[in-house]
Amino acid sequence: MDTRSLGVFLSVAETLNFSRSGAALHMSVSAVSRTVARLEAEVGQPLFERDRRNVLLTRAGREFREFARRTLGEWQHLQRQLGSEGELAGEVSLYCSVTATRTLLAPILASFRSDYPAVDIMMHTGDQADGISRILGGQDDLAVSIRPLELSRRMDFLPLLHSPLQFCMPAAPCQVRERVLEDLARGGIQWSGVPLIVPERGTTQEMLEDWLRERGIRPRIYAQVAGHEAIVAMVSLGLGVGIAPQLVIEASGVGEGVEVLSLEEAPLPVLSIGLAALRQRLASPLVRALWDVAGRTYPAAL
Template sequence: MDYKDLQVFLSLSSLQHLGKASQQLHMSASTLSRRLARMEEEAGAQLFSRDSSPLQLTAAGELFRQHAEQTLLSWEQLRSAVGTQVSDLSGRLTLYCSVTASYSFLADLLSRFREKYPQVDLRIHTGDAAESIPRVESGEADVVIAARPEQLAAGLTFKAMAASPLLFIAPRAPGAVLPLNQTEIDWAQVPMVLSESGLARTRVNRWFAARNIAPHIYAQVTGNEAIVSMVALGVGVGVVPELVLRNSPMAGRVRVLNVQPELEPFAIGLCAQSQRLQEPLLQALWKTAAI
C-alpha cells in the first residue's frame, strides 16, 4: 500500500460518497471501488460499511483512518526535513491539452509545479484532443496531456496519470432518439454523432465493424465537448470519454447507455519526445506528475 492509496482513503472517508470522491480524485467510480477493495484486502478488514448512505467507517476503518493521517503527516515532515526548497530552474515549457484535460488534470499538476519551479515560464495551449500527439511529434509542444494512442510512435514516451472509460451517451428526454426503456438497440438505424478522427473514432469504428454494422452517422465533429452538446439537443447518440461528460455543463441532459461489450477505456497522461526527457524542464514536470 502506497501513500497515494492513503490519500485516496482519506478523501473517501471525508466525502463519504463514492461518486463525489471519484470526481475529486479524477478516477472512475469503478476504479475507486476496486482500489478500496484492494486496500481492504491488504488491511485484512472491511473499512467501510456498504449498507448505509453516506458511507460509514467501520471500527477497523476508523483505526485505518488514524494510521493514514499519521503516516501522511510523517511523510510530509520527512519531505520538509530533507528539503523541498524552491528550485532556481528557469526557462520556457510549452504544454498542449484539450479543454477537458485542463479542467481535470492541469490545475493540480501546475499548482504543484509552480510551487517548486516558480521561475519556469509555462505556455499553455488548448484545443482538440486529437491534435495532442501530432503537436508533440512536430515539436509545436514540448509536452502534451493526451490519451495514449493504441500504437505509440517510436521516439515518444507516455506517462499514464488516470483512466477514463469511453461511453455511449443518448439524450435524456423521453422519446428522443431512443426510448428510455429500450434494451435491444438497432444500431444500424441509430443516428450517431462522432468525432471526425482520433482514438475514440478508431475504437467506435472497430466496435461497429466487429458486429458487421454500417453506422448511420448523423454528424462528425471536432472536439468531444461538442458531441455532448449535440446529443443533449436530441440529434443522436454519441461516444465520449467519461472525463468529458463529467466536466460538461450539458451532462444532466444526457444519459449513459449500458452497452456491452464496453469500449476500451482511455489511458490519460503526459507524452513527450523520448530524446528530450533528459532536459531539466521536462524532467521536472515528469517528476511532479509522479508525486
C-alpha cells in the same frame, strides 16, 4: 557509454533479469541484451555472468555498478542544479483539451506552480486528438492525451488515470432518447436507426471504428466532430447518440444534459489518459520537471 545505457545496466543489475528490466524500461528484451553487450565490449569484460538460468554480476560488474551509480547520480544532480537555474529563461508548452485543464491538469499545475514558480507554462487547448501529432511535430513539449494504439518509439507516455469510453444519449426526453430506450427494452440497439455523433479523428475514432467493425455494425453517422466536448454538447441538444470518455461526460458543463448508456454485454475499451512527450524533449530539465510532478500527483497511475 551514455546515460541511457547506464540506466539499463543498473536496472538489470537490480533485477538480475533481462526480461523484467525490459518490461520496466519499456523496451524489448533484445534491446536490453544488446545494450548490455555494448557496455561489456566497451569495458572489455563481461559485466554479468549468465548461464541461461541465472544472471549474476561479475566482479567487474560490481565495480561498474559503483561507477554507474555515481555517474548517473552526478549527472542527474547537475541536470537538476543547472536546469533549475534556467527556470526563468525557459517555458514549457503544453497541449490539452479543455476538459483536461479542469480535471486532470488542475492538481498537477497547482503543484507545479508552487514547486517551480519561475517556469512559465504556455498552454494550448484544442481537440485532444491532435495532441500526439503536435508532440511528434515538435510544436509542444507535452500533451495530455489518450494513449494512442500505436506509440512511436520517439515518444514516451505517462499514464495518469483511466476512464472508459462511453456512449451517451440526451437526458431530456426527445426523439433520439425515446428511440434508444425502446431499442434497449427490446434487447438491443438498432444502430442503423440511431444518429451517431462520432469523433472526427484520433484514438477514440479508431477505437470506435474497430468496435463497430468487430460487430459488423454499419452505423448511421450523423456528424463527425472534433473534440469530445463538442460531441457531448451536441448530444445534450438531442441531436443524437455520442461517444466520449466518461471523464469528459462528467466534467462537461452540460453533464446534466446527457446520460451514459451502459452496454454491459459489449463495453467500449477503457482509455488510458496521461502525458505524452518526445523522449528527446524529456531530457530537458524543464519538461522533465512537469512530467515528474504529474507522476507524483497521480501516483496510482500505474
